[in-house]
Amino acid sequence: MKYLKLYNGKIITPGGIINGGSVVIADGVIVDVLKDDVDIPGAQLLDAGGAYIAPGFIDMHVHGGGGHDFMDNTVEAFLQIGAIHARYGTTALLPTTLSCGMDDLMKTLDTYEKAHPLNRGGATFLGMHIEGPYFAMSQRGAQDPRYIHHPDPNEYERILEKYPSIVRWSVAPELQGAVEMGIKLVQRGILPSIAHTDAIYEEVLKAYDAGFTHATHFYSAMSGVTRRDAFRYAGVVESAYLLDDMTVEIIADGVHLPEALLKLVYKIKGAEHTALVTDAMRAAAMPEGPSILGSLHNGLEVIVEDDVAKLPDRKAFAGSVATADRLVRVMINKAGIPLQDAVRMMSLTPASILKIQDKKGSLEKGKDADIVLFNENIDIQTTIIKGEIVYQVK
Template identity: 60%
Template sequence: MIDKIIKIYNGKVISPLRVIEQATVIIKNGKIDGIYQYDIEIPDAISIDAKGRYVSPGFIDIHIHGGGGADFMDGNVDAFLKVAETHVQFGTTAMVATTLTSDKENLLNTLNIYEEATLKNKKGASFLGLHIEGPYFSMNQRGAQDPRYIRDPDPEEYLEILNASKSIVRWSAAPEKKGAIEFGRCLRKYGVIPSVAHTDAVYEEVVEAFENGYTLATHLYSAMSGVTRKNAFRFAGVIESAFIIDEMDVEIIADGVHLPAPLLKLVYKIKGPDKIALITDAMRGAAMPPGPSILGSLADGLPVIIEDDVAKLPDRTSFAGSVATADRLIKMMVNLADVPLVEAVKMLSHTPARITGVLDRKGSISVGKDADIVIFDEAFKIHYTIVGGEILYEQTTIGS
């Protein structure tokens, strides 16, 4: 069999440490085969002239619900494929499919559909596993999560779910809930990352949770406690705890709406690019026009409205997920938060790959790793998205 070779030349290759000017990247059979600081001749290679644009590792979104009018909770394979194919156009090459708070039956059904969708996904961002968001949350910090299904961790329930699928890579929960510490220990035994989310915990509870496996904070600042006062005494909340615990990873919705510039800068200043994963937390309204939409499944989801570049509950009392795409995250971190491009890219590639345990094969343009590559310009417009050595998106507009 003749080897399939792709040559990307005349590009600015982004590594975790620097930008390599006038570089060439060679892809062979879906893997990175070589990186050179000059052009090289390779007969029969598919050649892509980057035209001086950035050649970046593919973007990895570890918290995403939907896009293109589809949601992972819709209950069918086509929805999974639609989300993956929508976001690949914006540079996402891998994603962790995320559920919403629901009843057990819908959750188990989603797990089964994920397995089938993974086999059929040939044109979109690859799936790295499942993120179960809920239902073990604080009612007070539920945000747009459906209150009908919020409950305490139930060993009989979560063991059934964990034994039903080996594709679960993370599970978000409120650590102050009854049974949540035991739940975290159980998740670790199954190789699943427990993540602090939708929580009213105070510092002491977060420390105990961290000691029992909760090493990640889900969408920092969103749906979690800050400094609170009880009987005149102040208590540090989850936000402060995530800053204090140096080893805790955090994810942020860097869409420029959920967190304004000062908070993006603060998180970056305290945690740094090695501990921050940029996420879209996108719902079905991503890459869709403003107007009415649904958070969660079409059959049983919550009505929301998309306006001001974000999804909101109809009464506008809370955000209901973002409509961001990965390219927007990079743009906001660079232009709004003044973060160097190399570090912004790192937070959407190298760091999420490390958190989810796939850094050995993804997260950077390195020899031997999967050829997941994005080419974008100075305005952060995506021109190519390559997943596993396959060109899945190419900007074809005249003048591109």
């Protein structure tokens, strides 16, 4: 076996931080996490230089980066997005679509099938996340209204039959037929997520019982307390807090949610029920200025400024330009949470939500050797995916 040993770092494990230990890798898998720097004859050595050695970041919701979007429908776009996000610590991700026509959606899914086996040197593709087009028009945000409509079994069943790569689908659960769709998704092992919704508590309960156990970009495009005539109703936000086992994801870029809400989510849901996601569009890791949300062919024009993408009228955000390292940094510096919890929200928690925690999400014997090294400022120094160094600061 060819061994790689990481040493001279602060190893972040589920049981705490190990100083002076070592992580041993062989054939893309973690062989052991040791409390001491044990000699491994013939092993390749990687001196962490005092940096943190952490599990690789898992991004459950990403549209693009580096000037590319998954809905450009080219293999090059897929591979370039995986490569750019690996530079910022992401070792695995879910390519995500936007509301679009069924022909465009199928092209994106076809492109995934072509790109997946060619993905070397970039974040691993864990399967597709379909976002839309079954949303509440009132909560569409930057989703293109031309394509938004109620769930249509003739559409989604045809998609599900043809594309086993789908692992998650975001839907507004109050729409006619949405609960039935959620049941069918669960039967196929696909995670139904609540998104772009005006649902009230009673509707969320029905959806939760059907398998909608996760909330997409929590607070964004989502109902809170609403009033209908003289009566008040709890929305999705309150429902997620009341349902202890419901998981949420937050765009912790420091813009989408203010400091107070970041703290509130952490206080109520905790690190074990909260995943960090970039929701990054093509302008992530790019200079500010004009950009396109979605496909280059028929996407929406946006402007990137103040570290976020906005619609041209500046009345709504149009996606994040964050990378995973920034999310961890914001949670530590703005929300004031411990480093270990911030890392968990970017690794083990999303792995658990996606039910891949037996292989990814923490530095433990037998798991994939997806590892990231960073300094006190969460600046990425090295990214390792399945035991291969794919990025390293020179």
